[in-house]
Amino acid sequence: xxxxxxxxxxxxxxxxxxxxxxxxxxxxxxxxxxxxxxxxxxxxxxxxxxxxxxxxxxxxxxxxxxxxxxxxxxxxxxxxxxxxxxxxxxxxxxxxxxxxxxxxxxxxxxxxxxxxxxxxxxxxxxxxxxxxxxxxxxxxxxxxxxxxxxxxxxxxxxxxxxxxxxxxxxxxxxxxxxxxxxxxxxxxxxxxxxxxxxxxxxxxxxxxxxx
Amino acid sequence: xxxxxxxxxxxxxxxxxxxxxxxxxxxxxxxxxxxxxxxxxxxxxxxxxxxxxxxxxxxxxxxxxxxxxxxxxxxxxxxxxxxxxxxxxxxxxxxxxxxxxxxxxxxxxxxxxxxxxxxxxxxxxxxxxxxxxxxxxxxxxxxxxxxxxxxxxxxxxxxxxxxxxxxxxxxxxxxxxxxxxxxxxxxxxxxxxxxxxxxxxxxxxxxxxxx
Numbered sequence: 001x002x003x004x005x006x007x008x009x010x011x012x013x014x015x016x017x018x019x020x021x022x023x024x025x026x027x028x029x030x031x032x033x034x035x036x037x038x039x040x041x042x043x044x045x046x047x048x049x050x051x052x053x054x055x056x057x058x059x060x061x062x063x064x065x066x067x068x069x070x071x072x073x074x075x076x077x078x079x080x081x082x083x084x085x086x087x088x089x090x091x092x093x094x095x096x097x098x099x100x101x102x103x104x105x106x107x108x109x110x111x112x113x114x115x116x117x118x119x120x121x122x123x124x125x126x127x128x129x130x131x132x133x134x135x136x137x138x139x140x141x142x143x144x145x146x147x148x149x150x151x152x153x154x155x156x157x158x159x160x161x162x163x164x165x166x167x168x169x170x171x172x173x174x175x176x177x178x179x180x181x182x183x184x185x186x187x188x189x190x191x192x193x194x195x196x197x198x199x200x201x202x203x204x205x206x207x208x209x210x211x
Numbered sequence: 212x213x214x215x216x217x218x219x220x221x222x223x224x225x226x227x228x229x230x231x232x233x234x235x236x237x238x239x240x241x242x243x244x245x246x247x248x249x250x251x252x253x254x255x256x257x258x259x260x261x262x263x264x265x266x267x268x269x270x271x272x273x274x275x276x277x278x279x280x281x282x283x284x285x286x287x288x289x290x291x292x293x294x295x296x297x298x299x300x301x302x303x304x305x306x307x308x309x310x311x312x313x314x315x316x317x318x319x320x321x322x323x324x325x326x327x328x329x330x331x332x333x334x335x336x337x338x339x340x341x342x343x344x345x346x347x348x349x350x351x352x353x354x355x356x357x358x359x360x361x362x363x364x365x366x367x368x369x370x371x372x373x374x375x376x377x378x379x380x381x382x383x384x385x386x387x388x389x390x391x392x393x394x395x396x397x398x399x400x401x402x403x404x405x406x407x408x409x410x411x412x413x414x415x416x417x418x419x420x421x422x
Binding site: 053096 | 235238239242244261264265266293295301303306323324326327331332336337341345388389392398402403405407
């Protein structure tokens with residue numbers, strides 16, 4: 001996924017000569033706390049947040065050029081950069097938005113923290129039983145009940161707590177990938193548990209075939 | 212993970228009688244675009260964003276009570292709610308922050324979109340080879356080279372493109388879980404691919420044991 005596929009195109013941009021009052025109205029209208037400032041060729045030259053606007057309104061500044069942050073202070077991503085670059089910038093710098101530029105340094109969109117949350121939370125919200133369905137589909141000839149029985153055994157081995165295959169099924173029907181990762185203590189451990197289930201199922205299949 | 216473990220405690224809160232000017236200074240100082248308004252018992256009674264502040268400064272409003280949103284318009288999470296509730300609220304409503312309250316409806320923190328991005332991106336950024344290490348650890352007696360050879364075969368089967376075990380290893384060393392999910396077309400498919408590798412490795416182990 002590229003930055004341009006994740007960006008919000010409904011942003012406001014300002015010019016150096018815009019008044020602080022007009023900028024505040026535009027930002028309220030589109031409900032954006034941050035705004036790129038561009039020149040006549042729509043190239044990025046500065047940056048304004050609501051903090052500069054409130055300060056400018058208090059001080060009675062007239063033009064955006066008097067209050068904006070300079071170009072050198074802005075972090076950008078290129079439209080063809082991987083989306084993950086914008087994610088990392090946002091996470092490390094606690095950004096609300098990261099501007100997306102093209103080859104000519106024109107601002108063509110903004111990656112917003114809330115859009116990243118939406119994207120990542122879709123992954124986080126996948127139900128665990130979907131992964132078991134994928135596993136069953138992959139391990140041809142294994143029934144759902146065999147999978148649940150193996151899972152209950154692996155769970156007992158790992159946690160020391162006895163659980164029936166039916167209880168196990170109830171658990172995974174209602175829990176998400178995100179919850180499972182937190183519950184098991186990380187992606188690697190969650191994944192190791194699933195591999196362990198797969199291994200047990202295959203061992204049982206091989207055992208049956210021998211008989 | 213609970214909402215209280217994810218929340219930011221370094222927030223500003225306002226009172227109804229605070230002036231708009233003082234509020235703007237406080238929000239600039241801590242760099243927060245959103246602020247809960249509380250009563251004398253620190254209970255949530257209203258909400259202010261930089262949009263209300265800029266409007267209030269333009270209009271010459273004096274007190275926060277004149278510009279704040281009412282209590283009924285605020286979405287909150289309880290400190291003991293699962294963190295995922297704040298994630299879903301943020302994703303669905305494009306929030307920048309969600310206030311966290313206790314049993315007495317006192318605001319004790321704020322979950323920010325950028326903090327959620329940081330949390331979720333840690334998961335997203337895990338290197339794929341870490342999952343292979345977990346798989347190798349789980350499938351006792353399997354070497355890393357056997358795992359790479361099986362992976363190259365599964366990859367060829369799935370994509371139709373021939374790849375050497377060495378090339379495969381290079382790929383997974385440099386790619387993240389997030390990238391792998393996008394590349395394979397979703398978590399379930401990515402996971403099914405890994406199960407398929409595990410299956411092949413086990414089949415080879417069983418084959419060797421028979422000889």
